[in-house]
Amino acid sequence: MAVIARILARRLVLLVPLLLGIVLFVFLVMRFADIDPASAYFQGANPTPQQLHDFRERNGLLDPMPLRYLHFVGDLLQGDMGISVLTRQPVVEQITTALPLTLQLTFLGLGIAVVVSLVLGISAAIHRDRTWDQIVRVISLTGVAAPGFWLALLMIQYLAVDLGWFPTGGYINPADSLTGWLRTMTLPALALSLPVAAQLTRIVRTAVVEELDKDYVRTAVGSGLPPVVVVGRNVLRNALINPLTVLGLRVGYLLGGAVVVETIFSLPGMGKLMIDAVKNGDPAVVQGVVLTTAVGFVVVNLVIDVLYLLVNPRLRGAA
Structure with missing residues (x-):
């Protein structure tokens, strides 16, 4: 069992870069996807350009991509996957x-x-x-x-x-x-x-x-x-x-x-x-x-x- 424990510990260490790679891949795919959180948030409300801009600025959507990724990883480490723009509920609760x-x-x-x-x-x-x-x-x-x-x-x-x-x-x-x-x-x-x-x-x-x-x-x-x-x-x-x-x-x-x-x-x-x-x-x-x-x-x-x-x-x- 000691051998299995050592091997398992090594595998767990190797999982860290793998999980970071998965997080980076998902982050990039979602950022280049044709989905606008601001438009989804105001769905059916006919928002003004200023309202859309304020929403994006308030939620960090206008920040540089590296900074947004760091915020994203930091939120994940705290168990925060964001808020649903439609239901206004935490994503963690829905999952x-x-x-x-x-x-x-x-x-x-x-x-x-x-x-x-x-x-x-x-x-x-x-x-x-x-x-x-x-x-x-x-x-x-x-x-x-x-x-x-x-x-x-x-x-x-x-x-x-x-x-x-x-x-x-x-x-x-x-x-x-x-x-x-x-x-x-x-x-x-x-x-x-x-x-x-x-x-x-x-x-x-x-x-x-x-x-x-x-x-x-x-x-x-x-x-x-x-x-x-x-x-x-x-x-x-x-x-x-x-x-x-x-x-x-x-x-x-x-x-x-x-x-x-x-x-x-x-x-x-x-x-x-x-x-x-x-x-x-x-x-x-x-x-x-x-x-x-x-x-x-x-x-x-x-x-x-x-x-x-x-x-x-x-x-x-x-x-």
């Missing part, structure tokens, strides 16, 4: 309200993707080149080719409208009704997770097949160990390295895909918050959502790095 739902959707989708990919990938590898393996290949190829928004629309049409098994949209807090929460989150989570599960299934199958062909597996089976023990104790531990790599990258897809899925199912999460902010020209909210999503992606990949070390002791030695 705090929307983020829990997005995290629920993301991790529910992640759990579904992991379970489905492990079951299908391992079973296909054990029965390779047989009928079940061919069926899993067709399923995974179909899932990779199917975009999440298309799956979402199909599920709404057949499972919600035609069969009435699930609601077409909306959200119920799990504190109010766990059953209602599951019914409102099942279709969005499936639409978000199935493409990821399909891709992971192919990777899990390939990784397990490569491990099954190695000498130590034949030796273990030949010595009388049950195949279930060999696969569960040795093969999986060595085969999970590549799937973990892809899983860390696909978490970014899940966070980004939540934007579309939340909009389709009318879920009041980060995705809907960002879409509404873009439509209404609210740069502070857009900036806050993008930064939060980027930092979340970095943190998830840090967790994946730690899982590497736990799964494969050889990586600890190399590190």
